Each structure stands twice: as C-alpha cells, then as structure tokens.
Amino acid sequence: MDSDVSTDWKNKLVAITTDGASVMTGVNNGFCCLLHDTIYQLKNLSKSLQRSVSTLAEAQRCLSSTQAVIEKYKSRPGPKLRSVLDTDTYEGVLLKPSDAGQHDKAKNELIDSLCQCITARFSDVNSGVLHAMRLASFQCWPEADTSSDFGDEEINKLISHFRPLLLSAGVDVDLIPDQWTILKAELYTAGFSQAGTIEKTWPTVNRMLRHRCPDILDLFDALLTIPASTADCERGFSVMKQVKSDWRSRLKGESLSDLLKTQLCSPDIKDFDPTKAINIWHVDGLRRRRPEFVRKNITKETSDSEEEASSESSEDI
Numbered sequence: 001m002d003s004d005v006s007t008d009w010k011n012k013l014v015a016i017t018t019d020g021a022s023v024m025t026g027v028n029n030g031f032c033c034l035l036h037d038t039i040y041q042l043k044n045l046s047k048s049l050q051r052s053v054s055t056l057a058e059a060q061r062c063l064s065s066t067q068a069v070i071e072k073y074k075s076r077p078g079p080k081l082r083s084v085l086d087t088d089t090y091e092g093v094l095l096k097p098s099d100a101g102q103h104d105k106a107k108n109e110l111i112d113s114l115c116q117c118i119t120a121r122f123s124d125v126n127s128g129v130l131h132a133m134r135l136a137s138f139q140c141w142p143e144a145d146t147s148s149d150f151g152d153e154e155i156n157k158l159i160s161h162f163r164p165l166l167l168s169a170g171v172d173v174d175l176i177p178d179q180w181t182i183l184k185a186e187l188y189t190a191g192f193s194q195a196g197t198i199e200k201t202w203p204t205v206n207r208m209l210r211h212r213c214p215d216i217l218d219l220f221d222a223l224l225t226i227p228a229s230t231a232d233c234e235r236g237f238s239v240m241k242q243v244k245s246d247w248r249s250r251l252k253g254e255s256l257s258d259l260l261k262t263q264l265c266s267p268d269i270k271d272f273d274p275t276k277a278i279n280i281w282h283v284d285g286l287r288r289r290r291p292e293f294v295r296k297n298i299t300k301e302t303s304d305s306e307e308e309a310s311s312e313s314s315e316d317i
Helices: 002-017 031-049 056-072 079-085 100-121 128-136 152-168 173-189 202-209 214-224 231-243 253-265 275-283 300-316
Strands: none
Touching: 031 056, 031 079, 031 100, 056 100, 056 128, 128 152, 128 214, 152 173, 152 214, 173 202, 173 214, 202 214, 231 253
C-alpha cells in the first residue's frame, strides 16, 4: 500500500516538474521542456548583453541569432524537449503519447508571440543611429570589391548625431568623411579582408593609422565606449555604494572616480599583472615602504651603503 502511494506521488511530482511530460506531446505535456530550451537561449542572450566589452553591433548580432534559434524550434525540438521525445520514460515514469497537433499549435503560438515581442522591443536597433553604429564591428564590413561606398551614409548619420560631442573634444568633423575613405582604402590595401593578414582590432588600426586618420578614429573611440546595455550603469551604482559607504561619506569626487575606475575598468584578476603598479607605489611614495620588498630595483650603490650601515650598527652593538 505504501509503495503504491509513493509511486503515485512520484508520478504526480514528475508531471508537475515537466508540466505534463508523462503524456509526451500534449498541450500541457512536454511544454515545460520547450520553455526550458527557450529560456536557455534568452539567458545566453542576456549574459551576452551584460558583458562590459560587448558593443552595440555585437548586441544586434546576438539578438538576430537568438531569434533565429527560437524560430527554429517550430520545425525541430530543442535539446531538452528532444531528450523527452526520444524515450518512452522520464525520471522512471512511463510516457504516454497524446495529440501532437495541439502541442504544435501551442508551441507555434508561444514562439510567434515571443519573436514579435523581441522585434517590437528592439526595433530601433535596425534603423537610425543605432544601426549606423554597426560600423564599429569589423564583422559587418564587406569584402574589398564591394567596399567603395560602404558606410558613407552611416558616417554622415553618426557625424550629425555626435557633432556637439566631437566638437567639444576638438575633433574636426569636416575631415571625417575623407578620413573614412582613407581608412577603408588603407585597411583593404593592407589585406584587411583576407583572413590572418592583419589583426582585426581597433587598437591595431589606431597604431597603424592614428597619424593619418585621427578624427575618424576619435569618432570610433566614442562609439566603442557606449555600452550595449544598462548593465554597466547598474554595476557602477553597485560598486559606488560599496566604495562610498557611510564610513567613507567624505570621500572626494576625484578619489571616488579613481576607485571606481580601478574596480570597473581593471582587467580580470587572473589576467592582472601588478608588478608595474607595485614599482610605482614604491618609487613615488611620500615615505619609504619596505625597501627590501623589490630587490631587483635597488641599485648596487644603495645595496653597498645599506651593507655598510648594517656593519657599522653591528660594530656599535
């Protein structure tokens, strides 16, 4: 009797957690597996948008690819749903087939509604200034034979939108269109469109062409500083509350800004090399701080004088 009750409760719990997976493909059965696959894709999209190094162009690509994967679930099941459909049991409970038509109808309604909401929510990224900012991503650049007029219209939109900012920074906005043409010609001549010829990063481009195209590179610097989402702002407020606590309420703005930059803009702890910072801290300090800590920076004369002072003190003792 107890075993029957236990089995009955197990079947009910499995049915609840799988939203009816015990009948495999009904409207309410297996639907939770579809939700699992869909939410997994949305989670990855959210994580991509929250990356501090993510640009708006990368965000546009992530949105398109995520929407394509979700729409693909209409014709083929996702990993979680497939694991249920490929077997006749789930968590030891026998699966019972039911009306697949109702399940497909509910699935299509869910996916269509979700894709419509994503399109409506992010419709502005495919037009205007946000669409023009895709120039900051080299993956959006075409091959050399189709690059003659590429980006000209987008550059004009960006100049019009960011003109006050660029003028305040001393950028000659009238030279930007010509420098954009020079930038494209120089990069494609250097083998930009050929894989592996040059490194496709903006630091590399800055080192190569800063002397010839300073104004257009200043424009791209401004584009690259714009985060893809508000996650950076939220992280900044969180860090500010931690740094400027009640006990440090008199912290000045300059000091707070430096501490926030250290927290938010520093490389990951596993990639950080503190050697240079330690050397600067020892050299530029107002007073000597453990001079024996960095032995390799101590000159021979200093070492000899310290040894003499040590021997004299020993003799005095």
